[in-house]
Amino acid sequence: PLPPLTAKFRKLLDHVCIKCYDDFSPSALEDTARERIRLDLEEFIKREFQGARLSLFGSSKNGFGFKQSDLDICMTIDGIENAEDLDCIKTIEDLARLLRKHQGLRNILPITSAKVPIVKFYHGRSGLEGDISLYNTLALHNTELLASYAAIDPRVKYLCYTMKVFTKICDIGDASRGSLSSYAYTLMVLFFLQQRNPPVIPVLQEIYKDKKPEILVDGWNAYFFSQLDELRLYWPDFGKNKESVGELWLGLLRYYTEDFDFKEHVICIRRKSLLTTFKKQWTSKYIVIEDPFDLNHNLGAGLSRKMTNFIMKAFINGRRVFGTTVKDFPKEYPSKMEYF
Ligand code: CTP
Ligand code: MG
Known part of the structure; x- marks a missing residue:
């Protein structure tokens, strides 16, 4: 356990997350x-x-x-x-x-x-x-799904940008070099925000009027609730979560280092109730991330044991660094970000 954070440091955390979005999002x-x-x-x-x-x-x-x-x-x-x-x-x-x-x-x-x-x-x-x-x-459909989540609450964007910057700096965000894709980390953030209590975002694939509509694409159901202007009518938790982005960022690092049981559960954004690795028969990997539409696709399937450890260590270090009060964060990004 780390000592409690000062109010000033909490503000600084908010600022860092918002800055990731401001510095890297395209005009x-x-x-x-x-x-x-x-x-x-x-x-x-x-x-x-x-x-x-x-x-x-x-x-x-x-x-x-x-x-x-x-x-x-x-x-x-x-x-x-x-x-x-x-x-x-x-x-x-x-x-x-x-x-x-x-x-x-x-x-x-x-x-x-x-x-x-x-x-x-x-x-x-x-x-x-x-x-x-x-x-x-x-992929066109999962792009729309992610765009809908991004549009629900500004904190979604801030956190996904922070996650992306974090994974690039830690060198754990390049699927072509054996780690995970940006898409996989975005799914991790969305899953965390759905599981938070109260949740920050709903499970759009579980919201429908009477019966879940079927939009078949390559044999999979690509339906999700997309009338976001009506979301408050269909989602009882709308507007309930009041946490700041900084709190959520630290919450996310804590969640994936302390709470989430990787051995037991799948990171899965298409349903609220937890899905087990056993049910999917995906027990040979530690980090298991199910694609929201292609349910046979585990985004963690390509991870070696060594890379898995490397990723988990990055999260543990992140949890320590972002959970320890300091007066100021560095003014510059590490040089790795210059190529970004
Ligand atoms: N995609 C997918 N399944 C994967 C990897 C990618 O469906 N295993 C789709 C997603 O729609 C993803 C898109 O391909 O958003 C592009 O992938 P990539 O370029 O790796 O990620 P981006 O989300 O575009 O992020 P970046 O800014 O890093 O390019
Ligand atoms: Mg891309």
Whole structure:
């Protein structure tokens, strides 16, 4: 147990969390620039792929984007229902050949061996990296789901940004290097906010009038309650949680280091009652995070034991650092954040 925090330090914690959002969230102008790149690429691709449509998803659209976040783009073609009706590998290769002719792009790299084949690119003028995947339809839906949670309460955004900054500084936020994706950490924050008493956010997938509607996407039900202006009528806990962001941030670090039983339970934002790792038969991993729509997808499946320990240690250190009163936080971010 750590000594109690001073009121002044609590204020400082609030300030740090809000600052993560202020420093790293893109301006309206930067958001428009992303939209313009999407449109320009769509026009360009349409010349060879008739009926091609590009949609932005991921952090460009889910409310948790950084200025430097990559451009996640999904391509669909009018008249083609789903990926099964398309030779994905050939399409990605053709797309790469075409994009190499685009003046504004560099480092075109098709990756066809991945679970989701993509073509990567670098957009010179904006300095942004991006990738185009095909019929990544569930990701479009989980982007909408996350955006809805972000819109419910400003503390959701502050905490998800703080979490992202924390994971980047601790070097635990890069799935391509064996740790967890931003998406996985965002699910961890949302789960914590749902489990808090009183909760800060509801479980949108459990709110419906009579019977849960079915919106089938790739065989999964992608329904969630999206009429947020009516949320107070359907969610009895609306507005009950009055904690400050700083309190919640420390609460989150405490929750994942002291309260949450990783061996027993799944991090799962689609239901309020706790789901067991036993029920999912996901008992071989310590950190288990269920995708809200693709219920066969455990976002922690790729973690080694060593990486799991490294992540848990980062949380334990974080809990100590943020739970110990100091007069001031450093004025600068660690140099790692400069590349952000
Ligand atoms: N995604 C997914 N399942 C995963 C990883 C990603 O469905 N295992 C989807 C999510 O919609 C996610 C998007 O792909 O938001 C993009 O992933 P990524 O670029 O890794 O994360 P972002 O949320 O975009 O965050 P960042 O700012 O770090 O790019
Ligand atoms: Mg992204």
